[in-house]
Amino acid sequence: MSINWFKYSAPSSFYPLAGKVAPWFAFTAAILFVVGLYLSFFVAPTDYKQGEGYRIMFIHVPAAWMSMFIYIIMACWAAAGMIWRTRLSSMMASALAPTGAIFTFIALWTGALWGKPMWGTWWVWDARLTSELILLFLYIGFMALESAIDDPRRAARASGLLALVGVINVPIIYYSVQWWNTLHQGASIKMSESGGMETSMTEIMLWTLLIMTFACWFYTIAIALTRVRSIILERESNNVWVKEMLQGER
Amino acid sequence: MAEFFAMGGHGFYVWGSFGVAAVFMIIEAVLVVRQKRTLVQRLGRMVRMNSEVE
Amino acid sequence: MKWVSSNISISVAIKVGFMFAALKCVISRDLTLAMRHRSDVLTTVFFFIIVVSLFPLGVGPEAELLRSMAAGVVWVAALLASMLALTRLFSDDYNDGTLEQLLLVPQPLALLVFGKILAHWLISGVPLVLMSPLLGLQFGLGSDALIMLVLTLLLGTPVLSLIGAIGAALTLGLRGGGVLVSLLVLPLYIPVLIFGAGAVEASASGMGAQGHLSLMGAILILALLLAPLASAAALRISVE
Numbered sequence: 001m002s003i004n005w006f007k008y009s010a011p012s013s014f015y016p017l018a019g020k021v022a023p024w025f026a027f028t029a030a031i032l033f034v035v036g037l038y039l040s041f042f043v044a045p046t047d048y049k050q051g052e053g054y055r056i057m058f059i060h061v062p063a064a065w066m067s068m069f070i071y072i073i074m075a076c077w078a079a080a081g082m083i084w085r086t087r088l089s090s091m092m093a094s095a096l097a098p099t100g101a102i103f104t105f106i107a108l109w110t111g112a113l114w115g116k117p118m119w120g121t122w123w124v125w126d127a128r129l130t131s132e133l134i135l136l137f138l139y140i141g142f143m144a145l146e147s148a149i150d151d152p153r154r155a156a157r158a159s160g161l162l163a164l165v166g167v168i169n170v171p172i173i174y175y176s177v178q179w180w181n182t183l184h185q186g187a188s189i190k191m192s193e194s195g196g197m198e199t200s201m202t203e204i205m206l207w208t209l210l211i212m213t214f215a216c217w218f219y220t221i222a223i224a225l226t227r228v229r230s231i232i233l234e235r236e237s238n239n240v241w242v243k244e245m246l247q248g249e250r
Numbered sequence: 251m252a253e254f255f256a257m258g259g260h261g262f263y264v265w266g267s268f269g270v271a272a273v274f275m276i277i278e279a280v281l282v283v284r285q286k287r288t289l290v291q292r293l294g295r296m297v298r299m300n301s302e303v304e
Numbered sequence: 305m306k307w308v309s310s311n312i313s314i315s316v317a318i319k320v321g322f323m324f325a326a327l328k329c330v331i332s333r334d335l336t337l338a339m340r341h342r343s344d345v346l347t348t349v350f351f352f353i354i355v356v357s358l359f360p361l362g363v364g365p366e367a368e369l370l371r372s373m374a375a376g377v378v379w380v381a382a383l384l385a386s387m388l389a390l391t392r393l394f395s396d397d398y399n400d401g402t403l404e405q406l407l408l409v410p411q412p413l414a415l416l417v418f419g420k421i422l423a424h425w426l427i428s429g430v431p432l433v434l435m436s437p438l439l440g441l442q443f444g445l446g447s448d449a450l451i452m453l454v455l456t457l458l459l460g461t462p463v464l465s466l467i468g469a470i471g472a473a474l475t476l477g478l479r480g481g482g483v484l485v486s487l488l489v490l491p492l493y494i495p496v497l498i499f500g501a502g503a504v505e506a507s508a509s510g511m512g513a514q515g516h517l518s519l520m521g522a523i524l525i526l527a528l529l530l531a532p533l534a535s536a537a538a539l540r541i542s543v544e
Contacts, residue, residue, distance in 0.1 A: 026279075037268075046258065053260035056267045063271065102274050110267035117260045137491040144487050148478045157541045158474050162488060165470055165534055169492050172523070176495035179519075180502060219275060223282055230286040237293050246294045247301070 026222035032215035070100035075167035078160030090156030095228035101139035127181035334423030374443030375504030389428035429461030466531035473538035
């Protein structure tokens with residue numbers, strides 16, 4: 001029994017599937033969050049140098065990973081949408097963007113709050129935090145372009161192209177910021193001590209990080225699937241299958 | 251219990267970051283679900299109106 | 305067999321000849337258009353001068369401080385000035401319909417877009433490069449730092465026009481397009497800014513700027529190759 005995957009590439013058949021699957025992802029995300037938070041607060045040992053403050057790492061690092069990961073996934077969906085002209089893929093890209101932007105903001109916020117007790121300043125011009133800030137600008141640019149264009153077909157393809165141009169630039173930006181950071185090393189406080197700490201991570205800390213990252217991942221899928229369903233409704237509202245479906249679902 | 255919230259003096263920062271992260275995630279979830287519900291209702295009403303007109 | 309192969313090479317030569325003719329025609333057309341209303345060229349340069357001259361008023365006239373931040377200020381001002389000139393890159397042709405004709409030309413669109421970008425750089429990039437030594441003097445830069453500043457701007461401003469063209473093509477005909485272009489394009493300018501300003505500082509502090517300049521050259525070649533293709537694709541998206 002080979003599943004015909006292309007059946008689900010049509011919005012009309014993808015919509016009910018997403019509806020059935022999204023709650024499961026949300027449920028698993030909730031469970032993983034509970035386990036992750038329990039581990040990060042009660043099981044993970046106190047760090048000899050940073051005391052309890054280092055626990056911020058258990059939300060900062062997953063959020064940072066997710067922000068980068070979602071941008072790459074968004075660019076892949078955008079590329080698929082442009083290459084195969086499938087409307088659903090560009091809808092997925094625009095469904096992911098807000099969640100990616102929120103994770104970037106969370107990463108910046110928690111980074112600042114982690115920096116204050118450890119290095120005494122709210123904002124550290126560290127290479128990773130600066131690239132995170134630039135990634136936030138890329139997300140905002142993507143969403144701004146998409147909302148500025150009225151015709152959804154042009155909006156999808158224009159923001160898709162921007163995502164592709166952006167994803168080519170992300171590594172260039174990251175390494176140029178890295179280069180810039182090492183050059184002005186004297187001026188700014190190095191945040192790489194946390195880098196050092198990562199190597200001395202105990203087994204349990206690593207597991208907590210992984211669980212929290214998976215929790216964020218499942219959360220993103222649940223949110224993206226729900227948001228893509230409302231985008232499908234918006235853009236396909238004049239299609240017949242939407243009318244029938246709406247008549248059915250009071 | 252109190253010393254748990256104190257977080258070894260870094261309570262403000264730890265709960266500040268976890269709290270903001272939780273708030274953002276919950277608000278986003280609620281907004282997305284409500285956005286879909288209102289959309290379904292609005293389109294449903296429009297469909298019903300059109301069907302009555304025909 | 306030899307007779308056939310020479311035929312092919314002749315037809316290729318003719319085709320390439322047409323391409324260069326098209327390229328030359330686009331560039332000369334854009335330059336003559338720009339020369340007709342010269343004020344646009346001057347506004348970009350005057351914006352550049354004003355922004356740079358504002359900093360000492362804001363930061364204070366200490367020579368040492370100004371010298372240390374001169375490269376960064378001149379570079380950021382060059383970034384903003386070239387971005388200001390971006391909105392006119394395609395919008396005039398878009399409004400009077402010549403852009404649709406440009407899309408129908410049998411020559412590769414990327415080549416024509418490259419011609420337009422080159423003309424745009426000549427109009428808005430080169431004046432900035434010519435003005436920068438004067439502004440560098442205003443900040444008390446030494447002669448070798450000035451030469452490095454001009455060199456980095458010469459390498460960097462084409463990249464600004466190339467990447468900016470993608471943003472301009474994407475936001476064609478949108479209300480509030482000017483502000484939107486800056487939001488899309490500024491994050492992509494950051495590597496050029498870092499290496500440009502860094503090169504001047506590195507040469508001033510005697511560390512030598514070979515690394516910076518070679519990286520800027522690499523970014524320039526990458527942009528020369530990819531940017532016209534990307535902005536041609538963006539034009540096709542915006543105009544349809």
